Amino acid sequence: MKLTLKIWRQKNFETKGRIVNYQIDNISPDMSFLEMLDVLNADLISKDEDPVSFDHDCREGICGSCSLFINGQAHGPDRRITTCQLHMRKFRDGDTIYVEPFRAKAFPVIKDLVVDRSAFDRIQQSGGYISINTSGNTQDANSIPINKDNADDAFDAATCIGCGACVATCKNSSAMLFVGAKVSQYSLLPQGQTEASRRVINMVNQMDLEGFGNCSNTGACEVECPKGISLDNIARMNRELMKASIKK
């Protein structure tokens, strides 16, 4: 395959970025998108040019590092995958492909396609946990049976990989799906009830502080989410927030 790549290059946060054109040849349809970028980088290095920086690590769709906005879509044209799971067979010979970072006010660009997503960490630090210390005498794991449907829903919410596709794709740069997933996971489990009110209030506050936008229910996040986290989680978070505000 022969392709034209239009890639966002930006030296660092302070410098202004721009789209740079690259021609690339001899791409096999069996390559993953990131392997295609590896080929481009090998070429750039041999020509003494600066290779394109992008985040990646596990390359099997679970670590949540990779974060490319390809042809206007978070993680590219396929569904339910991360960028590293996107394969070149989804493109045609001669295609022009735009590659940009995940853009949001809360995700400043570090270099090229690498963004700073530490805002997500700070939201989790504000309440995304159950306050339990490690000890050798916690009660037995089977002492509280959990309704299978709730356990399954909690699991589905917990599969969020924190990649930020929901934010990148949202016209408001909202992080409601990300936060909703965490709030839901704990609100569906008996262990999470004790501090449920504090948790949701703190996490929503932190989300606002970080500069994420609000939700206007377009549902784009659910469509682009590589793990298919459901919009129900946002509804559940709103309900939890409402409950917590009334209690307060």
Next chain:
Amino acid sequence: MSKKKLTYSLNYRRPKSEYKASDELMICIRYYHKCSKTNKTKIIKKSTGVKCRLSDWNTDWHKSSNRSPVKDSDPNHKKKNKLLKEKVKTFDINELFNNVKNDSYSAYLNPNLPNGDLDKKWTNHKNTINLVSPANKRNIDIIVVGTGLAGGSACATLAELGYNVKAFCFQDSPRRAHSIAAQGGINAAKNYQGDGDSIYRLFYDTVKGGDYRSREENVYRLAEVSANIIDQCVAQGVPFARDYGGLLDNRSFGGVLVSRTFYAKGQTGQQLLLGAYSAMNRQIARGKIKMYNRHEMLDVVLVDGKARGIITRNLVNGGIERHSAHAVVLATGGYGNVFYLSTNAMGSNVTAAWKAHKRGAYFANPCFTQIHPTCIPVSGDHQSKLTLMSESLRNDGRIWVPKNIHDVEGIRDGNLKPTEIKEDDRDYFLERRYPAFGNLVPRDVASRAAKERCDAGFGVNKTGEAVYLDFSSSIIRYGKEQALVNGEDENNEQIVEKLGKEIIKKKYGNLFQMYEKIVDQNPYETPMMIYPAVHYTMGGIWVDYNLMTTIPGLYAIGEANFSDHGANRLGASALMQGLADGYFVLPYTIGDYLSDQISTGPIANDSKEFIIAEKEAIEKLDKLINNKGSKSVDYFHKKLGKIMWNKCGMARNKKDLELAISEISKLRKEFWKEVKVPGDQNQFNEELAKAGRVADFLELGELFAKDALEREESCGGHFREEYQTKEGEATRKKEFQFVSAWEYVGEPRNAILHKEKLEYKNIEVKERSYK
């Protein structure tokens, strides 16, 4: 080996004054060996076989220009001096260490095992070790490098106990450590299924699965705390799979006959890591953990022989930083990426562990590598990594290749589909060879069996390196069960197939989706193609029972240490070990060392040791940047990977291993001459980070091959072609029932071997049979 450390001496057997000038004495070569643990120098003497009269001995030989110890008053002085010089030239310190009888073991290695009966040891140990008072914990800093299951859980627990923790990870968030990719599950001796499981049975399975090369005491402790891990994780809100009664579900894994594996679909590692991450977050919010994301450790700093800090590089702006603490914990994972292609993440590396090794931590059993049987086969040269298909699939998938070679050819030519091959024409080789365990034999056994079939020409893809993993029998079995439950016709093939696929989807949905995206084939319709790939490294930094390395104050936990899995790890035991070390073992054992450090006060990070280590790290980076060679880092990494896979992979032999050592050494020299790293040091520069990691892999690879060469037996994941039975099973040898702990002395191939004897008092050592 530096010749500077070698001197000549006479072998006096009585006080010097008792000798006459005409007495003849044996000349020895003396070697001054500095033990990194005790920091004491030990003199090792080796006889040269050359004798000399006292009157002919030149005591000032080292000052003379020709450095000849025998004076010309001796008629044979020329011959003798020549002989002595040759002896020095061929002096091999390894020979000295290797030639020690097999019943003599290194005095430098003290595993500090507690006394008492096996099942009381951990309790006794906890009851007797020194503790640090809560008031003093506030004044003690601990550095933890790596935030996977072991590092993350250790950070959280240490902070809960009151220590000040500084945590480092090279990823952009601790949640992205590669533990996240673990799929299948976590073992625990809960016996919820009532199938006869117990702490002893988990201990037994682990030691046997590891082919009797792990330390009995550590494994028993692991089995003992395993049940607590599940309790702890559930309390943290980890959503494990449950049955309709609301209780936890279990599945079965390779090498065992009970169901003790807890799981969360195919994402158990993710859920457990997020649990540890959330526990960390709570402490980060309290200010008890200071988190450094996108930081890579470049070196460990020793002050007065104790680990007192690390040098790091900020991967965003290239800043080199000095961090000090009272103790340093390495939780930096395994070194599978020495093979270039592995199931490890792209960033997984050995740098932290290797730098610790170079500073004096012994590296144990580097050749014990796990090659996982079920991975997606390599598709081409462009491939950057391999993807694992969880072992849990072997619960329901059956592994086979065609019986007839013409069917194999038909498949490769595309004229035949696997589904068209009749049941009788399929060779379910694991079920054939190992009827008792069938498809659930341990990983090393399954991998070798697949390789055997492929080497015999029965591989089912174009490269001839793939076998089938087939779910059709399970789909029908589950479909019939479900049809019965639903009250539908269990003889209606369509209904049965549909229901069966739904069940399989519920169990392994995400894995099937992953496979389909990569291979572009639907595994519900056609069998998966799989082949073994490098997955986990059992070897690692040597640690004692307290998980302390041979450097005082330096600890290693999780995959980074060597202790629990012997020569082969059982499925779902890595998560168990990581969390056991981090939540339940290290936070207590580290107190034993720190109780002695409470009066030191804060550790300064501007002492000369820190300054020197920092300077060395910067020089190395500068060297890489300024090298301006002609070949990329990946070029060398790929080449190293090829050598490792072809010569130190699933089957090894003497000739290939010797070749590997010289090839890797050559490649390393070429690397330092020819490597090209673009950009500069003070920026986000992934190539530079990669170059540093590959430089260390190029050293580790050589030690790896050396270890494999010296271990003249087959055991677990280490298979030497010279040592196998007629049926091709591994032949373990009694005289190799020890841990090989290597001490760094310069070139990796000159590393000095220290042996830790392994004793099995609570388990009978017998041939591992899964038939």
